[in-house]
Amino acid sequence: MTGFFCLMMKDIRCFDLHHQVLEAWEDFRLNSGIVPEVLSFDFHTDVLNCARRGITLPENAAEAVNVLHHDEHFDWALRKNIISRAVIAALSPCAVMPEHPALEVRSSPLLPDMDTMLNDPDTFRSTAESVFSDSFLLPLLADGFPSQPYILDIDCDYLLCAGALDIEAGAFIDHLAANAQLITLCREDDWVKILKLPGENITGSSLCAALAERWCMVQ
Numbered sequence: 001m002t003g004f005f006c007l008m009m010k011d012i013r014c015f016d017l018h019h020q021v022l023e024a025w026e027d028f029r030l031n032s033g034i035v036p037e038v039l040s041f042d043f044h045t046d047v048l049n050c051a052r053r054g055i056t057l058p059e060n061a062a063e064a065v066n067v068l069h070h071d072e073h074f075d076w077a078l079r080k081n082i083i084s085r086a087v088i089a090a091l092s093p094c095a096v097m098p099e100h101p102a103l104e105v106r107s108s109p110l111l112p113d114m115d116t117m118l119n120d121p122d123t124f125r126s127t128a129e130s131v132f133s134d135s136f137l138l139p140l141l142a143d144g145f146p147s148q149p150y151i152l153d154i155d156c157d158y159l160l161c162a163g164a165l166d167i168e169a170g171a172f173i174d175h176l177a178a179n180a181q182l183i184t185l186c187r188e189d190d191w192v193k194i195l196k197l198p199g200e201n202i203t204g205s206s207l208c209a210a211l212a213e214r215w216c217m218v219q
Contacts, residue, residue: 010177010178010183010215010216011028011181011182011183012182012183012184012185012212012215012216013182013183013184013185014184014185014186014187014208014209014212015184015185015186015187016186016187016188016189017186017187017188018042018071018073018155018186018188019064019065019068019069019071019072019073020065020186021073021153021184021186022061022064022065022068022073022076022077022082023061023062023065024182024184025038025061025077025082025083025151025182025184026060026061026077026082028151028181028182029081029082029083032149032181034149034181035081035082035083035084036083036084036149036150036151036181036182037083037084037085037086037087037145037146037147037149037150037151038074038077038083038085038086038087038146038150038151038153039086039087039089039141039145039146039150039151039152039153039176039180040074040086040087040088040089040153040154040155041088041089041090041131041153041154041155041158042071042088042089042090042091042155042157042158043090043091043092043155043157043158043160043191043195044090044091044092044094044157045071045074045088045090045094045105046070046071046072046094047070047071047072047074047075047088047094047097047098047103047105048070048071048072048075049072049075049099049100050064050068050072050073050075050076050079051075051079055067057076057079058076061082064076071088074086074088074098074100074103075098075099075100075103078100078102078103079100083151084102085102085103085145086102086103086104087104087105087106087145087146088103088104088105088106089106089107089108089137089140089158090105090106090107091107091111091117091131091158091160092107092114092117093107093114094107106140108136108139108140109139110127110130110135110136111127112124112127121197121198124197125161125163125197128160128161128163128164128197129161129163129164129166130164131158131159131160131164132159132164132165132167132171132173133167133168133171134168134171134172137172137173138172141172146176148179149181150179150180150181151180151181151182151183151184152176152177152180152182152183152184153183153184153185153186154183154184154185154186154211155186155188155191156185156186156187156188156192156204156207156208156211157188157191157192157195157204159192159202159207160195160196160197160200161196161197161200161202162200162201162202165207165210165211165214167214174214174215177214177215178215183212183215185208185211185212186204186208187203187204187205187207187208188204189203189204189205190204191204192204192207
């Protein structure tokens with residue numbers, strides 16, 4: 001885990017794997033007394049019920065990180081009152097819809113079908129470059145979500161090409177970053193390597209570093 005602390009005191013935490021963000025979320029909840037919402041961006045999410053496998057529910061985030069997988073950490077954080085609501089913007093359709101009433105997965109109508117996304121990258125590239133654009137994000141959040149306070153959470157496999165980092169100054173994603181109480185970034189290097197578009201030299205680590213540097217400067 002790496003933390004970035006900027007002159008504006010923006011707390012940006014970077015992790016190797018997505019479920020490891022739980023410790024930062026729990027720290028924020030305990031230290032602030034606030035139960036935040038979470039806005040998350042991910043290529044794919046399973047958002048499974050964390051009790052479905054018959055395991056004893058972990059008591060704290062450190063224990064949870066050792067046993068939870070498949071994005072079960074969202075369900076666990078809601079059950080433990082660490083977060084109050086979560087919306088995940090996903091590029092890939094959700095195989096199992098979330099069971100918790102405060103957990104929602106949204107996908108943009110601008111996305112092509114999965115076969116095109118995976119097998120026709122030239123057709124998909126322009127959309128992949130726009131996943132942080134206002135035209136892509138604003139319709140997903142037209143209901144005013146997130147409200148204050150919230151955590152902005154990015155799984156770097158949401159970004160499939162370097163062009164997705166060419167974000168215009170003052171874009172809505174920067175507004176979200178500037179107003180988030182906490183930003184958690186997940187490298188997911190293996191998934192970035194698998195999912196990135198042909199010819200791309202990005203890694204989860206390079207994407208994480210670029211976002212952390214950009215949002216350290218966002219006012």
